[in-house]
Amino acid sequence: MCGIAGIFHLSMAKPVDPQRVRAMTQVQAHRGPDGEGVWTAPGVGLGHRRLAIIDVAGSPQPMVTEDGRYALTFNGEVYNFTEVRAELEALGHVFTTHGDTEVILRGWRQWGPDVLPRLNGMFAFAIHDAVDGTLFLARDRLGVKPLHYAELADGALIFASELKGLLAHPMLRRTPDFTAVDDYLGLGYVPDDACIVAGVKKLAAGHWLAARRGMPLGRPVQWWDVSFADRARGSVAAREAKLLHHLREGVRSRMVADVPLGAFLSGGVDSSAVVAMMAEVSDHAVETCSIGFDEASHDETRFARIVADRFATRHRTRMVAAGDFGLIDTLAAAFDEPFADASALPTYRVCELARERVTVALSGDGADEAFAGYRRHAFHLAEERARALLPGRARSAIGALGDRFPKLDWAPQRLRAKTTLQALGRSGEEAYARSVGVTPPELRARLYAPEAARLLGGHRAEDRYVAAMRAAPARDALDRAQYADIKIWLPGDILTKVDRTSMAVGLEAREPLLDHRLVEYAATLPVSMRVRGGSGKWLMKRALAGHLPDEILHRRKMGFVTPIGAWFRGPLAGAAEAIAHGSALAETGWFDAATIASLTADHRAGRSDHGRLLWQLLMLDKSLGRLFGLGRAAVAE
Known part of the structure; x- marks a missing residue:
């Protein structure tokens, strides 16, 4: 895994200062503690930065073809590079290295943008063509690896893996975009079609962008999408077999590495399935690690141990105290933009633990989006079926009743009818959008x-x-919800969280359950x-019944839970009160201080329970301080 950056002059081939690229x-x-490289030519x-995983001693970057025409900087892994290499060798290409970088470079020479569908992996890369005067940027299908870019006043296009890489360029103006703040507060993260720094863009998952000198910068082009419009045929047994085949292939392909490799193991179905498949093909004990919590209601280590014992893994556990909020500033620095998913704290800790023994760790991320594993999916499906039975006036009346119904945060789940009643009064797309939000x-x-x-x-x-669900290539309400999650939630929250926390400690995280073949197959299931x-x-x-214990397969989903509500009634109470007065938020003039103070009180x-909102505001405050020099956070640094 690596970090990339670059500068390309769109108007004319002005010289590029290598030190400016090096600073980025x-x-x-x-992201790449094992080495660095900078390459410049007229106008580019x-x-x-390299984290060496495959062909550790070779494949230096940026990589340039022997004739000097093409130059590549690449972040990620191509898992099927040996197969693509064999195809290129059959076409007459001669290789001088043993890694995937040269495969992309020679694949581009052979096929141009058509190389992308041939690549199975996670990647973001840039290729410069000296003859055509072009720069080509591309991002993997599901957005596992990030890529930011911006146009500058001097006619330059700059790009980098992380926002901080762009911010290192002195000509990028740091002006906040308030619409991204609304996105962040609404969703808990700044999605891929937005950025809190005005003028900065993120290349969307499954897209490429071409820049040609002397021409205005064009629009990104989508090269991959997932369709829920078709349904697979066959018996349940046949579908189980095909699912297991794709699962095995996803895991097997991601176990190729020239450095120590292991897995995160939470004890949930997804990570346990990955470990089970790893154990099948590994000739030695799999390295696994888990994070536990000192509060029994949040702790999953017992389930992780069951799986570790079953597959005889070399398992390690580290306990995290409920008061482990000391990472706040570390996370603010790692994410750049505000990020409010509090599970980033334990994710960072499990990445730290994994990095002590391995350089690559496989995760269980992606199955919930692909196979409808979130509780909100089942709720949305049930609500949509109820909407279909209710006439419009009845739905409006139910929604109005929900507006008047008391909000019972303290009550058991079955008594919290307000949200359900309100949801039934809205369109399915609007109701689901709110259920995903914060x-x-x-x-x-x-x-x-x-x-x-x-x-x-x-x-x-x-x-x-709402727009993504209405435009989805889909048949059913559940299809549309999953499609929107794959396009918005997955790259914006889940994959951003794993990328930033793993890269912060120099660890490569791989997601076998997001192998595109598995995702595409899951989308065809009834x-x-x-x-x-x-x-x-x-x-x-059902397919995993012969591989995992029932205790793992059918237990209630937990996920990483962080007790942020309790923090703001205890050790972070002062931080919450400071947000309303004298903070970066107060300096912006965007917020009503009295309202924030009332919610805090x-x-x-x-x-009331406003823990998630206060966490959002605190992380936003930290980000505004770091990015724009606002508030006490900036003074303290």
């Missing part, structure tokens, strides 16, 4: 000062979900084979 890569040194400069539009409106509403100009975080009996991942669990007194 050095701030990403954590490419930079690279801070609803009504509460955001209370938080904002009058000037903020003007800056938004009607922008609303939820609208991208709804009843994804959700059945109010539970998701039905066919996946209600949370501390136990009248």
Whole structure:
């Protein structure tokens, strides 16, 4: 895994200062502690930081063809590079290295953009063509690896793996984009079609972008999409067999490495399935690691141990205290943009633990999106079926009843009817967009000062979900929800979290359950084979019945849980109160200080649970301080 950066002059071939490119890569040194490289030519400069995984002693980057025409800087792994290499050798190409970098470079020479569908992997790369005067940027199908870019006033296009790489360029203006703040508060992260620094863009998953000197920068082109429009045929047994085949292939292909390799093991179905498949093909004990919590209600280590014992892994566990909030500043620095998924804390800790013994770790991320494993998927399906039975007036009346129903945060789940009643009164797309979100539009409106509403100009975080679901290549409501999750939630939250926390400690994380062949197959499954009996991942669990214990397959999903609500009533109470006064948030003029103070007081007194919102505001405050020099955070640094 690596960090990349570069500069390309669009208007004319002006000289590029190598030190400027080096500065953009050095701030990403954590992504590639094993080496660095900078290459420049008239009008272009490419930079690279290397974490050596395959062909450790070879494949230096940036890599240039022997005739000097093509130059490549590449972040990621191509898992099928030996097969693509064999195809290229049959066409007459001669290789001088043993890694995947040269395969991309010679594949580009042979096929141009058509090399992309041949690559099975996670990647973001840039290729410069000296003859055509072009720069080509590409990102993998599902957005496992990030790529940011921006146009500068001097006519340069700059790009980098992380936002901090762009910020190292002195000509990038640091102006906040408030619409991205609304996105962040609404969703808990800044999605891939937005950035908190105005003018910065992220290349979308499954897209490429071509720049040609003397021409305006064009629009990104989609080269891959997942379709839920078709349904696979065959018996349940045949579908199980095919699912297991794709699962095995996804794991097997991601076990290729010239450095120590292991796996995260939470004790849930997904990570346990990955470990089971690894144990099948490994000739030695698999290295696994887990994070436990000192609160029994949050701890999953017992389940991880069951799986570790079954497959005789070399398992390690590290306990995390409920008060382990000391990573706040570390995470703010790692993510650059505000990121409110509090599971980033334990994810960072498990990456730290893994890095003590391995350089590559396989994770279980992706199955929930592909096989409808989130509880919200089953709820959405049930709500959509209820909507179909209710006439429009009845739905409107139910929604109005929900608006008047008390919000019972303290009550058992079955008594919290307010959200369900409100959801039934809305369209399916609107209701699902809100179920995925964190801070609803009504509460955001209370938080904002009058000037903020003007800056938004009607922008609303939820609208991208509504649009994605309505445009989805899909047959069913569940299809549309999963499609939107794969396009928005997966790259914006899940994959960003894993990339930043793993790269922060120099660890490569691989996601075998996001092998595109497995994802594409899962999208063809009938709804009843994804959700059945109010539970998701039905066919996946059935297929794994002979591989994992029932205690693992059918236990309640937990995930990483962080007690942020308790923190803001205890050790972080002072930090919450400071947000409303004298903080970066207060300096922006976007927020109503009295509203924030009131919400903080209600949370501390136990009248309401605003823990997630306060966490969002705290992480936003940290980010604004780091990026734009606002508030006390900037002064402290």
